[in-house]
Amino acid sequence: MASTDRRSRRSFGLTALFLGFFGAGWLSWAQAAPPLGTWLSVLAWVSLATAAAGAVIGFRSPGGQDQVDGRRYGIIVGVEFAACGLGAVALGATGQSEFIPVWICLVVGVHFFPLAPALHDPLLVPLGVAMCAVAVAGLVVALASSVNASVVVGTGAGLLLAGYAVMALGKAVARP
Incomplete structure (x- = not known):
């Protein structure tokens, strides 16, 4: 069955760049209370390497984004920030600063919903759902135990974003 995905190699490379970069950031944030410190560090470096490879592919590949989608993207990201x-x-x-990572993860998850049509990437919707679920899990764990919310949210969000970045990089490499 042929793929109906029309996104360019550049688009996949830039997705790997951005989500790999932010995945590494979240994995680093998770180390605020380091029960998994070494593993999270290794995964953060893998995520950064994915971002770097995505940057090379994304910036060296032809293609672009139409102005309407680019404007929508800018507005969505501006509102998110x-x-x-x-x-x-x-x-x-x-x-309540302990809950800042929970809030940011929730906002990031929600921002994937309007980004999906703007970037022509329907898989951003399940990523958004998963990010929102991680935010809720971080809140519940932090309220019900002594585990810091940043550990739960940083690990979950970092793994989701890094995993998506690796998937995007794989698609970029597979594109002619």
Whole structure:
């Protein structure tokens, strides 16, 4: 069965770049309370290597994004950053800074829903659902135990984003 995915090699490379970079960031954030420190460090480096390979492919491949989709992308990411920042400030100001990673993970998960059509990537929807589930899991674990939310959320979000980045890199490499 032939693939109906029309995204370019450049698109997959840039997806690997961005999600690999942020996957490494989340995996590093998870090390705030390091029960899995060595493994998370190794996975963060793998995620960064995936991002670097994605950058090489993405920036060296022809192709582009139409202006309407590019504008929508910019608006979505701008709203995401604003929501993350405002929520983080509010949580910090109210003495709830432990829950900043939960909030940011939730916002990142939600932002994948409008990004899916803008980037022509329907798999961003299940990624968004999974990121939101990780945020909820981090909140529940932090409230019900002594485990820091950043460990749960950073590990879960980092693995999801790094895994998606590796998948995108594989698709970029397979594209002619």
